[in-house]
Amino acid sequence: MTSKRFYHIGFGQDDLDSSPPTIALLSGDPERSRFIAQTHLQDVRLLSENRGLNSYVGYLPNGRPILSATSGMGAPSLSIVVNELVQVGIQQIIRIGTCGSIQPYVPVGSIVISSAALCRQGAANDIAPVEYPAAADPFLTVALAQAARKLQIEHYIGITASVDTFYEGQERTDSANPNLMRSLYGITEEYQRLNVLNYEMECGTLFKMAGVYQFAASAVCGVVAQRSVAEEIVLSQKEIAINNAIATAVHAAANFEL
Template identity: 85%
Template sequence: MADKRFYHIGFGQNDLGSSPPTIALLSGDPERSHLIAQTYLQDVRVLSENRGLNSYVGYLPNGRSILSATSGMGAPSLSIVVNELVQVGIRQIIRIGTCGSIQPYIQVGSVVISSAALCRQGAAYDIAPVEYPAAADPFLTVALVKAARELKIEHYIGITASVDTFYEGQERTDSANPNLMRSLHGITEEYRRLNILNYEMECGTLFKMAGVYKFAAAAICGVVAGRTIGENIILEQRNIAVKNAIATAVNAVAEIE
């Protein structure tokens, strides 16, 4: 089993070296995975650049071995990658993503740390029933909050709405399909009244997988859109938001026992 290379991630347990990582920083964007590896890790090795699911292994300055991996966009792709990461020995996963805030007090450029997710995702239904909780690991979550405080990064902790589509599922009408189904009209306001903080597309399934597969998961997302103002991503603040999310996650991992 140890010499098996997995079809999607493109590497196996034996490729992780003599000090294999048990924690992964998981990004949807392969460029973000590369950025994390090149900026924060030492003695970096490319494990795979298969299917755009780029993975790198390296070390933090404290000697901790870390995997920087790519999930791709959306829960179906993430579910494949996470399944294979667990098979090579990963036991803690922190998703580093982007999101749109749906509360007026959450500013673009800040970060949202998800304590749990309202999971409206088809992939998750194949993992566990709809009633199964999608909750983040409390210890990883506290580590993220502590790191954000120490770095003086504006951060919010609460419930995230994880949905399958970027446009319709997040009630965007400025797209190729301005005609939303009736069930989606007003859904953002409904979520706002339920004290949900943000929209994103992966962590609900990740959290359910963590419960079923018995690993620890957390999620932090840089806020790149303020949905109480408009539908579009604020490109000027995107890099700040992503940098803040990465820095928080890396500092949290450095302090985890």
């Protein structure tokens, strides 16, 4: 019987080799997925360029098969992709993203490894109740930390605020909407006092999905903005931050015991 190709990711189990990957590196940006595949993997093969959700299969230097896939921006898109990736046999997912630091001691250019998420996301509420913990897999998290230490990359491990919107949800007023709801004014300062490290938009839903679907998930994000100083992304440090996150994830994936 031939397996189906999934509607959103554009490939199915029959498109994978006889030793299919069980681990995926998941990026929001299709160009990042392509860069990872072409720069860090061997014997790369394009699986799909469907709906901007580009996917590639290849091998790490140690011979481990791996998928470099695209989630799109935000938790609703990620939830669709992750559901279909699990159906094709993926059992471990490392999200590689970007984020804004909200702690003064977490600088632009460094990386944040999320141990858990303060999850303020509508998509996650369709997966599990609000009270359901959004926690990263501890073993994948340790693998990321060990990789960053081995590569001498400045890294921070802790709680991430995972929210649905880039502007309003992250208390940005220098935008088309300077009039935030009262519930959002001061939210960044409140999160700072709660020892939250950063803002991003996907890992809370990913972590809840992992708990419900029973796969292992983790997240590493390059810090591209310092929100204790300004709202803007620091473009001069963006490439450094992203490359640090990618290098950490690839090294962790190669050394993680499946």
